[in-house]
Amino acid sequence: MALSKFALCLWLCTSMFLLCTQIFSLELDPQTRALQEADRVISLPSQLPMQVLFRQYSGYVTVDKSNEKALFYWFFEATSKPAQKPLILWLNGGPGCSSVGSGAAQEIGPFLVKEGPTLKFNKYAWNKGMYLIVFTANLLFLDSPAGVGFSYSNKSLNVQGDNITALDSYAFLQNWFKRFPQYKSHEFYIAGESYAGHYVPQLADAIFDENKKSAKENYINLKGFIIGNPFLDYETDRRGMYDYAWGHGLISDALYQSIKAKCDFSSQILTQECWDQIFKYNSLYEMIDMFSLYTPTCALNAPSSSGKKLAARSNTVRVSGLFHMIPSAGHDPCTANYATEYFNRPDVQQALHANVTKVSRPYILCNSEVGNAWKNSTFSLLPTITKLINGGLRVWLFSGDTDGRLPVTSTRYTLNKLGLNIIEDWTPWYSHREVGGWTVTYEGLTFITVRGAGHQVPMFAPQQSLQIITHFLANKKLPSLAF
Amino acid sequence: MALSKFALCLWLCTSMFLLCTQIFSLELDPQTRALQEADRVISLPSQLPMQVLFRQYSGYVTVDKSNEKALFYWFFEATSKPAQKPLILWLNGGPGCSSVGSGAAQEIGPFLVKEGPTLKFNKYAWNKGMYLIVFTANLLFLDSPAGVGFSYSNKSLNVQGDNITALDSYAFLQNWFKRFPQYKSHEFYIAGESYAGHYVPQLADAIFDENKKSAKENYINLKGFIIGNPFLDYETDRRGMYDYAWGHGLISDALYQSIKAKCDFSSQILTQECWDQIFKYNSLYEMIDMFSLYTPTCALNAPSSSGKKLAARSNTVRVSGLFHMIPSAGHDPCTANYATEYFNRPDVQQALHANVTKVSRPYILCNSEVGNAWKNSTFSLLPTITKLINGGLRVWLFSGDTDGRLPVTSTRYTLNKLGLNIIEDWTPWYSHREVGGWTVTYEGLTFITVRGAGHQVPMFAPQQSLQIITHFLANKKLPSLAF
Numbered sequence: 001m002a003l004s005k006f007a008l009c010l011w012l013c014t015s016m017f018l019l020c021t022q023i024f025s026l027e028l029d030p031q032t033r034a035l036q037e038a039d040r041v042i043s044l045p046s047q048l049p050m051q052v053l054f055r056q057y058s059g060y061v062t063v064d065k066s067n068e069k070a071l072f073y074w075f076f077e078a079t080s081k082p083a084q085k086p087l088i089l090w091l092n093g094g095p096g097c098s099s100v101g102s103g104a105a106q107e108i109g110p111f112l113v114k115e116g117p118t119l120k121f122n123k124y125a126w127n128k129g130m131y132l133i134v135f136t137a138n139l140l141f142l143d144s145p146a147g148v149g150f151s152y153s154n155k156s157l158n159v160q161g162d163n164i165t166a167l168d169s170y171a172f173l174q175n176w177f178k179r180f181p182q183y184k185s186h187e188f189y190i191a192g193e194s195y196a197g198h199y200v201p202q203l204a205d206a207i208f209d210e211n212k213k214s215a216k217e218n219y220i221n222l223k224g225f226i227i228g229n230p231f232l233d234y235e236t237d238r239r240g241m242y243d244y245a246w247g248h249g250l251i252s253d254a255l256y257q258s259i260k261a262k263c264d265f266s267s268q269i270l271t272q273e274c275w276d277q278i279f280k281y282n283s284l285y286e287m288i289d290m291f292s293l294y295t296p297t298c299a300l301n302a303p304s305s306s307g308k309k310l311a312a313r314s315n316t317v318r319v320s321g322l323f324h325m326i327p328s329a330g331h332d333p334c335t336a337n338y339a340t341e342y343f344n345r346p347d348v349q350q351a352l353h354a355n356v357t358k359v360s361r362p363y364i365l366c367n368s369e370v371g372n373a374w375k376n377s378t379f380s381l382l383p384t385i386t387k388l389i390n391g392g393l394r395v396w397l398f399s400g401d402t403d404g405r406l407p408v409t410s411t412r413y414t415l416n417k418l419g420l421n422i423i424e425d426w427t428p429w430y431s432h433r434e435v436g437g438w439t440v441t442y443e444g445l446t447f448i449t450v451r452g453a454g455h456q457v458p459m460f461a462p463q464q465s466l467q468i469i470t471h472f473l474a475n476k477k478l479p480s481l482a483f
Numbered sequence: 484m485a486l487s488k489f490a491l492c493l494w495l496c497t498s499m500f501l502l503c504t505q506i507f508s509l510e511l512d513p514q515t516r517a518l519q520e521a522d523r524v525i526s527l528p529s530q531l532p533m534q535v536l537f538r539q540y541s542g543y544v545t546v547d548k549s550n551e552k553a554l555f556y557w558f559f560e561a562t563s564k565p566a567q568k569p570l571i572l573w574l575n576g577g578p579g580c581s582s583v584g585s586g587a588a589q590e591i592g593p594f595l596v597k598e599g600p601t602l603k604f605n606k607y608a609w610n611k612g613m614y615l616i617v618f619t620a621n622l623l624f625l626d627s628p629a630g631v632g633f634s635y636s637n638k639s640l641n642v643q644g645d646n647i648t649a650l651d652s653y654a655f656l657q658n659w660f661k662r663f664p665q666y667k668s669h670e671f672y673i674a675g676e677s678y679a680g681h682y683v684p685q686l687a688d689a690i691f692d693e694n695k696k697s698a699k700e701n702y703i704n705l706k707g708f709i710i711g712n713p714f715l716d717y718e719t720d721r722r723g724m725y726d727y728a729w730g731h732g733l734i735s736d737a738l739y740q741s742i743k744a745k746c747d748f749s750s751q752i753l754t755q756e757c758w759d760q761i762f763k764y765n766s767l768y769e770m771i772d773m774f775s776l777y778t779p780t781c782a783l784n785a786p787s788s789s790g791k792k793l794a795a796r797s798n799t800v801r802v803s804g805l806f807h808m809i810p811s812a813g814h815d816p817c818t819a820n821y822a823t824e825y826f827n828r829p830d831v832q833q834a835l836h837a838n839v840t841k842v843s844r845p846y847i848l849c850n851s852e853v854g855n856a857w858k859n860s861t862f863s864l865l866p867t868i869t870k871l872i873n874g875g876l877r878v879w880l881f882s883g884d885t886d887g888r889l890p891v892t893s894t895r896y897t898l899n900k901l902g903l904n905i906i907e908d909w910t911p912w913y914s915h916r917e918v919g920g921w922t923v924t925y926e927g928l929t930f931i932t933v934r935g936a937g938h939q940v941p942m943f944a945p946q947q948s949l950q951i952i953t954h955f956l957a958n959k960k961l962p963s964l965a966f
Contacts, residue, residue, distance in 0.1 A: 243730065244730060249895070252909030253895065287918050293934070299916055402777065426735030434779050437732070451771070451776070
C-alpha cells in the first residue's frame, strides 16, 4: 500500500515535471520567438493535404560576417513531445551535397520528393517513433559548407576544406542554439553518411574541445554520433573499394591485379600509373549506379548507345518500366532529379525562406565545384574517432552492403585498422522476420551492416534505418532474433 | 533483274524446303504416333484458360530394365515452327533436384507455379522467341537420376553418382529419340545449373564419345552446352564461396581467417578442423537465402524466434508483406512450396502421366536422400570441358552474381584454372538500357555474369536469361551497348 502511494506520488511528480518542461519551452523571449516564427515553414508546395502534426523551420544562420557567409538549415520537431526528445543534426557528404535536398528530401525527413515533383509523407521519418519506442528525435538538416545547397558566401570560397567546414558548422550550431534556445539542453547527436565520415567526427571533435574550454553558455550536450557508409580513411576505403569491385564481379582480373600492383594506398600521394588504372575503373560509374549495385540507373540521366541523352525522350521512357528488370523494392532511381527540380521552384524557395539573396546559380543537389576546390581532406579520421570514443561519446557506424563507393569491405578494413577489442563478434540482427544485416560490438563502437542497402541506406532500407537510429538513441543492441 | 529472279527462285526453294520439312516431320509411323499421343498433355489443372499454342508431352522412358529404372520427362515444343528449332535438354542439380518441378515450373518452362498453387504463363519461357529473334527452342526437362522428382527405380539405388547419372541420361536420350524420332536430327544443346555443372558436361562427354563409336542411328546432333552458376571444381568452388561470403559481409573476419588457415581446398579430403569451421559457416543457411542474398526467405519455412514454424500462422502472415523489406522485383520466395504442393496433386500427376506406379513417397522437389547417398562426384570437370571445347562444342557459362552458394568469385577462379586465352575481356552487356552484367570471351568459351540475379538465374532475371539463351543458340555476342 505504501509502495502504491509512493508510485502514485512519483507519477504525479514526473507528470508535473514533464508539464513544466513543456511550459518552460514555450517561455521564450519575444525577440527569440519572433526570430523563430520568421523561420517557421507554414506549408510546402505540393504538400499532401494531410495535417502536419509537428512544427518545421528553415532559414539562414550567419557563420562568418566578414565573408558574408550564411548556412541554410531545415529543422523538424519530433512528431510527439519535442521538448523531451533529443536533437539530431544530419549531414550529407560529397563534399558538396545538400543535406536539405538529399538527407531531408530523399532519406530521413518527414517529406520525401517523388515524381512530379511532388511530396509524400515518409512513413519512416526519423522524427517519428517506431514499435512504440519513444526515441523519436528533433531533426536538423544543414547545408554545409557554404556553396552547398542553399548555403552561400558573398566572398570567394577558395579556402573550402575539412577544417573550415567543421569551424563553420560549429559556429552555425552556436548561433542556431541562440535562435532555438529551448533545444540547447537536449541530448545532441550528429548523424550523416559518406563524406560526412569526415564532417561528423570533425564537428564532434570541435564541440568536444570547445565544450571543455568554453563558457557554460556555449556548452553543447553532445552524446555521440552515427555515420552510414562513412569515408574515414583513404588507405582502407580505397583498398576496400577495389577488392569489393572484384569480388562483386564488376571489374576484370587484369584491371584488379593491375590496381593492386601499381597502387600503394597507404601513401598520401598516388602515382600516375596508379591513377591510370583508377581512371579505367572509374568508367564503371558511367554504366551502373555504383552507390547501389543492383538497382536501375535513372533513365533521365543515362546516355543512350548513340550518345544522346535519354532526357530528350523522357516523355516516352517511363522510369517505372525499368523496375521489373532488377530488384528495386519500388526505389525510383530518378529521385535526385525530382529533388533538384523541386528545390529550384521559386514557390518552394519562398516557403522555405531559401535563396533570399537571389544568387545567380541554380540550386544543385551535389555541387561538384565545391568538391573539386576542396583544399584539405584529412587522410585518416581514426585518431579523432579513438579520441572521441575515449572521451565517452557513443559511436556507431553502419554500412549498406550493396554500395560500391564506400563498401562494407572498406569499413571492415577501417575497423581492423582502428584496432578496438571485440566484445561481440558478427551477429545477425533482425528486421522483423528477415536478417537486416550483421552487427559487431567493439569496446566503444558498434558496427552494423544493412543487407541489400546501397550507399544512402535510409533511401534503400528506410524501415531498417529507423530501427537503427531508434536503437542508437536508446543505446540498445539491435534484436538478434526474428520478431 | 537477273539477281531479282535469282532471289525469287531462292526464296521459293527455301519455302518449299521448309514446308517439306514440316510435312515430313508429321510422317511418323502409327506406332510412334500412338506412343507420342499417349504422352501428350492435353491440359493441366489450374492452367489458365488461355489457349496453349504449342504441344507438350510427358511420361516415362525406361533406361534400365533390370533395375526397373524409368526416368520422367516433360517436353514442350517451341511456340512456332518446332520442326525447325533446336532441342534443349534442361537439367537441374542438387544432386536430387527435379528439373520438372524446378527448371520447368519455376524457371524457364512455359507454365510457372504460383501461390494457390496455380499456374501462370511465363512471358520469358525458353520455348518462346524474343526481340523477333527466331531462335526459340523445343524444351525437354528430365528428372535425373532415378529417385529424383518422378523418376524411379524399383531396385536399390545404392550406386547413384556422376557416372550412373550420365549413363542413364544417355540411355534416356536414345530411347526418347526413338519415341520422338522427328527431333533426332535437330541441333541438340544441354543446359542446366548448379550441380548440373557435373551432369551437363558429363552427359555431353558421353554423347561425344558415343557419337564417334556408335552406329549412325544413335548419333545425337550435339552442338554445345550452357550452365548457370555451375559446380565445376571442388577446389575453386569452395575457395570462392568463402571469399565471396567475407567480401559480401556475411561472415566475421575471425571465421574467414580460420577457414583460410585450416582448409586446404586443393585436397580431395578436408580435415576435421576444416570441417569444424565450415559447419560454423553453414549456420548462415539457416538465416538467409544463400542462393539469393538480397531477397527475403519464405516465411512458410522459417522458424520464428520462438522456434515454432511460421507455417502454422501462414493465414495471417502474408508472404507478400515481406516484399517491401528488401529488393525482390516481385519474386515470391515460397515458389518451391507451391511447386511441391502442385506436383503432389493426384490430378496434376494424372495429367502429366506421372507416378503411374504409385510409389509410396511423396513428390519431393529436392530429394536430400539422393544427394546424401551420392557415391562418386568428380573433383574437377575442367579436363572434360577442355576436351569438349577442343572437340568443337559451343560452351557458355553464366553466373547470377548475388548467389552465395556457387558465386561469381568461384567461377572466376575456375575459369582462371581452366587457363583459356582471353579474346575479349570483361565487357558490359546490356539488357535494354541497363547493364545486364559482364561478359568475357575466351577461346572456346563464353562467360556471362547476370547482375543482381541469384543462383536460379532464370527465376530472378527471366528476361536476361531468355536473352542469354537466344544469343547462345544464335552463337552471337550479347549487346555491348544499351538498346
